[in-house]
Amino acid sequence: MMMDRFMRVLMLADYNTRIVMFGTVLLGIAGGVVGTFLLLRRRALLADAVSHAALPGVVGAFLLAVAVGTGGRSLPVLLAGALVSGLLGMGCVMLITRFTRLSQDAALGIVLSVFFGFGAALLGIVQKMRGAQAAGLNSFIYGSAASMIRTDALLIGLAAAVVVVLAALLFKEFRLLTFDPAFAAGDGWPVGRLDLLLMSLVVAITVLGLQAVGIVLVIAILIVPAASARFWTESLLVMVLVAALIGAVGSYLGTAISALAPRLPAGAVIVAALGALFLVSFLFGGSRGVVRAMITRSRVIRRTVRQNLLRVLYECEESGLDHDADEQMRYLSASRRWTPRTLRRMLRRLEREQLVYRVPGEQRQLTRTGRYEAMRITRNHRLWEVYLLEHADTAAAHVDHGADSIEHVLGDALVAELEEAVPRFGKTLPQSPHALVQEEQGGGS
Amino acid sequence: MQHDAPALHIRDLTVAYHRKPVLWDVDLDVPPSVVAGIVGPNGAGKSTLIKAVLDLVPRTSGVVEVFGRPYRRQRRLVGYVPQRETVDWDYPINALELVAMGLYRIIGWCRPVTAAYRTRALEALEEVGMAEFAHRQISRLSGGQQQRIFLARALVQDADVYFMDEPFAGVDAGTEKAIIAILQRLRERGKTVFVVHHDLETVREYFDYLVMLNMRVVAAGPARDVFTSENLKRTYGGRLTLLDRAVDAIGGSSS
Amino acid sequence: MIWTSLDSWIVIAAALAGASAALVGAFLVLEKMSMMGDAISHAVLPGIAIAFILTGSRVGGPVLVGAAGFGVLASMLVHVVRRSGRLDDGAAMGVVFTVLFAVGLILIEQAARHVDIHPDHVLFGSVELVPLTVVEIGSMVIPRGVAVLAVVLFVDLVVVILFFKELRLVTFDPALATTLGFNATWLHYLLMTLVALTTVAAFEVVGSILVIAMLVVPGAIAHLLTRRLAPFLLVSVASAVLAAAIGHVAAITVPLRFGFEDTNTAGAMATVLGLLFFTALLVAPERGLLTRAWTMLARRMIVRTQDVLGLLARASERSDGDGLSVNEFRTVHRSPFAARATGLRVGLMLSRIRGFVRREHGRYRLTERGRAAARRVLRVHRLWERFFHDVGKVGLIDLHPAADYLEHYTDAELRDELEKEFAGTDTDPRGNPLP
The missing domain is CATH 1.10.3470.10 (ABC transporter involved in vitamin B12 uptake, BtuC)
Known part of the structure; x- marks a missing residue:
């Protein structure tokens, strides 16, 4: 039966659920889109101050409505109150940063906590009022996505859609503003007004999200999808789309779950769903994800070690060093500060690839294929060294190091270009421009 | 061009941060078609001069005219290359998109960047030798390459007067030569370029006009005339200590 | 309760x-x-x-x-x-x-x-x-x-x-x-x-x-x-x-x-x-908004008073002790009050309250106390002109505005340094005497 209810919700079987979903998912999309620009403008926490500053406005509007005699719980009235005090809060943040030497984050903390405290004091009054339905206000603090009434959800959804359309129209302008406001101003764009516009959209999303997500956590729908999207892409357009998608999925899941378990605070459920999506992005994101970065790094390290090892082996051969097995191990491990374990593992791998062979008790030797591969690597390295020497005024002493770090990422195209830039070697192997064997400093001590 | 007015005319420009003067009574007339270096010690107000001209910092007083008319009405004739450190190079944007920003003013509000504009951006990238990096994310470019695409963005603005804030800071020798070549081409096309510069050794080689600045304009004119040891001493040799004290007094009494 | x-x-x-x-x-x-x-x-x-x-x-x-x-x-x-x-x-x-x-x-x-x-x-x-x-x-x-x-x-x-x-x-x-x-x-x-x-x-x-x-x-x-x-x-x-x-x-x-x-x-x-x-x-002392507003107001009041004294001192150099009328205050050469009728009223009022200036037949004259104060103001002004001219190599025409600005911000310590710097001098760059 539980499963049955679950499917009904997920499939949007009820008309009511469908409308609520419409509202929250559009809100999620709008949050992702606007949040991306907010994040790139580096003002993420400003939204937090704004949302907390909305509390006295909500409660104040409620008190006012009760006093006038309209019962109080009308969404547009409460949201208008939230808007006014949210904007007031934002104004205070700007005032404090402008007229004191306090840092912006202190200003945020002050506004956030003092406004919220004042709201809490007002709320304390409301909760003890007879006959007033203070319970409705609770949904503004913790969010109550599933129990939203139809007209409220429609209002929120449509307003969010308007925000998305505005952000899409101003995509280019917001990119300019968030990337390089100084250039934008020099180019004649009204940077101050653009900034105000972006912040107004932020305030709009914050206020619209109060009902569904609640004051405490509403900034999550702005920050978390955008921050998650950052791990997937290096293109702004894609980032906006991914953030919108994550916002939509998070809101959808959160709303569905909280429809099934109405005891749970809806805002917290939505944010937890977004948090799960963030974790996935953080770990597996295609651009900055931790796992991918780790794989790339270990692959580069492995390739670097392999190429260096082959080159050292080749250069030993080239300069006719004759070691026994132990001496060779000591020499190799000292030449690049490899630990004996890394070295042995690498050598075993080379043996498996049949690039290196060993006769027990003697030093390891390159096979024919091994020598060819080692020559290719050494050649690239030296071409690069010569190029650096001749074209970048790099002192010879630094060449080896610079060549080491770059050759491992050289593609074929770049090697061809190198050959062109240093043409006198043709397809031959140039001499190393610096002394090869470091005077046995590796072998002995 | 029909302009016979100076490319840049500044009269009585004073700029103060927190009421503490940074630039005092700057007067300047620079003819068109020159590459003008702005030199002076740290804290002399070089960047501030550019920013004040471009209305990026509030002026306490003064008039700025470009080709004989107030700057505000001549904005479309002016291009700007900010300092490289002022932007977040981790921003999700590639070189081509960055250069296309220079066209936004021409494209206008709310209109998308179409293929034709992208082609123009690509041409500018070609001009600075960066075409092959068009689709690379900007954090994966070297300092010199970043500076080149900044320059390309200014080129597509197709301005008549350019202001460049330390374009040579932290770039390799190759890029420096390339930038200089581009500046000279701009001058040949009749453009006027202002460059905030640090390296005195290259002044004579790079610039045909020079503004020596230390809170006031110490000297301004053709580089070969004004780049003298006397002027250098007046620009760089010891600040006027009494004046410094006065400046401090003004700053301290009001902020 | x-x-x-x-x-x-x-x-x-x-x-x-x-x-x-x-x-x-x-x-x-x-x-x-x-x-x-x-x-x-x-x-x-x-x-x-x-x-x-x-x-x-x-x-x-x-x-x-x-x-x-x-x-x-x-x-x-x-x-x-x-x-x-x-x-x-x-x-x-x-x-x-x-x-x-x-x-x-x-x-x-x-x-x-x-x-x-x-x-x-x-x-x-x-x-x-x-x-x-x-x-x-x-x-x-x-x-x-x-x-x-x-x-x-x-x-x-x-x-x-x-x-x-x-x-x-x-x-x-x-x-x-x-x-x-x-x-x-x-x-x-x-x-x-x-x-x-x-x-x-x-x-x-x-x-x-x-x-x-x-x-x-x-x-x-x-x-x-x-x-x-x-x-x-x-x-x-x-x-x-x-x-x-x-x-x-x-x-x-x-x-x-x-x-x-x-x-x-x-x-x-x-x-x-x-x-x-x-x-x-x-x-808050020093940095409070009202405190700062008050400081600025006080500073402005000092500036207005010093401007009045400075004009009177110059006037008395030209025509001995005749003083200035309200109209003359605003029309004399380079008057800081040219566009500031209120500023002038405030300056005159403050000067009278502090006993620097008295009013006779519609003309304002320096009192004994006022003469000493006015001399100090004018002296600092001309010392600054001297400074800009000699050290800053500023042309004669540009001298006045900078000095006019700085004279109000010159405290006793700074004045001593100026005095030391130009100990042997007794004229400003235009040849006017240092009072």
Whole structure:
């Protein structure tokens, strides 16, 4: 039966659920889109101050409505109150940063906590009022996505859609503003007004999200999808789309779950769903994800070690060093500060690839294929060294190091270009421009 | 061009941060078609001069005219290359998109960047030798390459007067030569370029006009005339200590 | 208003919570990490919730440990997210604390089935309930919350006193700390642990969001009032304690005046802190907005007076002692009053009040006292012209405006230096005598 209810919700079987979903998912999309620009403008926490500053406005509007005699719980009235005090809060943040030497984050903390405290004091009054339905206000603090009434959800959804359309129209302008406001101003764009516009959209999303997500956590729908999207892409357009998608999925899941378990605070459920999506992005994101970065790094390290090892082996051969097995191990491990374990593992791998062979008790030797591969690597390295020497005024002493770090990422195209830039070697192997064997400093001590 | 007015005319420009003067009574007339270096010690107000001209910092007083008319009405004739450190190079944007920003003013509000504009951006990238990096994310470019695409963005603005804030800071020798070549081409096309510069050794080689600045304009004119040891001493040799004290007094009494 | 021992305990608990939060929060403000307090105070929630679920109790050791653990965890997570995502501080914090807080809220909702706890306690605190749970220490019966807070305040105090030198170094002179090779990392995490610990202890009293008011606002008030660490901490703690007392009184009295019942103390405390901050913002010595406005007004009044004296001094050089009429004041060469009728009125009025100037037949003349003062003004003006001309190589035409500006900002010390610089000179660059 539980499963049955679950499917009904997920499939949007009820008309009511469908409308609520419409509202929250559009809100999620709008949050992702606007949040991306907010994040790139580096003002993420400003939204937090704004949302907390909305509390006295909500409660104040409620008190006012009760006093006038309209019962109080009308969404547009409460949201208008939230808007006014949210904007007031934002104004205070700007005032404090402008007229004191306090840092912006202190200003945020002050506004956030003092406004919220004042709201809490007002709320304390409301909760003890007879006959007033203070319970409705609770949904503004913790969010109550599933129990939203139809007209409220429609209002929120449509307003969010308007925000998305505005952000899409101003995509280019917001990119300019968030990337390089100084250039934008020099180019004649009204940077101050653009900034105000972006912040107004932020305030709009914050206020619209109060009902569904609640004051405490509403900034999550702005920050978390955008921050998650950052791990997937290096293109702004894609980032906006991914953030919108994550916002939509998070809101959808959160709303569905909280429809099934109405005891749970809806805002917290939505944010937890977004948090799960963030974790996935953080770990597996295609651009900055931790796992991918780790794989790339270990692959580069492995390739670097392999190429260096082959080159050292080749250069030993080239300069006719004759070691026994132990001496060779000591020499190799000292030449690049490899630990004996890394070295042995690498050598075993080379043996498996049949690039290196060993006769027990003697030093390891390159096979024919091994020598060819080692020559290719050494050649690239030296071409690069010569190029650096001749074209970048790099002192010879630094060449080896610079060549080491770059050759491992050289593609074929770049090697061809190198050959062109240093043409006198043709397809031959140039001499190393610096002394090869470091005077046995590796072998002995 | 029909302009016979100076490319840049500044009269009585004073700029103060927190009421503490940074630039005092700057007067300047620079003819068109020159590459003008702005030199002076740290804290002399070089960047501030550019920013004040471009209305990026509030002026306490003064008039700025470009080709004989107030700057505000001549904005479309002016291009700007900010300092490289002022932007977040981790921003999700590639070189081509960055250069296309220079066209936004021409494209206008709310209109998308179409293929034709992208082609123009690509041409500018070609001009600075960066075409092959068009689709690379900007954090994966070297300092010199970043500076080149900044320059390309200014080129597509197709301005008549350019202001460049330390374009040579932290770039390799190759890029420096390339930038200089581009500046000279701009001058040949009749453009006027202002460059905030640090390296005195290259002044004579790079610039045909020079503004020596230390809170006031110490000297301004053709580089070969004004780049003298006397002027250098007046620009760089010891600040006027009494004046410094006065400046401090003004700053301290009001902020 | 009926004041009972319950009220006293509430104020004591709130004051203790405020004092310890203000003590550690002061360092957050100084290190420009105020929002880290916000992040930590949200992020400790899962730790508290887990401790609830495991022990079934709302206070006590496990809760403190769980919370402190999650506090430190949160600050590390912020670090990791910021590094690998190359996000800015705010965004990284925003992600970490919202998600942790959400998880905490859900866990609390689960815990609420077993323990008497409601999310409202978490958000707004429940200082009103503090006196209801008591412990016996020796022969004294005191509320358990008060005992816990007293211990935490003690710990905070001990740490701050022990590491006072290091903290001062790191917060006031990070550059020097670096050159001394002082490693601030451990101090940073020590501070974060203290913040987490204090946050949790104060949690019960003020809740997770209002604790930010306790952490940040007292420090911000101190920031407006002083620049030295010891007074800074003192002001910070004092304003928190003051807010606790006023806040509670306000909570049980103010709403009654408007025909409502009382409200919660924590909210009122935060409001009072906000008002204290606003007051400090207006009237802080040196940096208060009103103070600064007053200073500027006073400065402008001095400038106007000196302008009047300067014009009269020049006039008396030309035509001996004839003075100037109001009209002449505005029309003489380079008059600073050309476009400032009000300025002139103010300047004349002030000059007359101070006995520098008297009025006869519609003309203003210098008095004996005024003559001396006017000479000083004119002398400084011409010395500056001398200076700009000789040292600054400024052309004659440009001399006057700069000197006109500077003459008003020249204090006795600066004047002595000018005098020294031009000891042998007795004329200005145009050849006018130095009076």
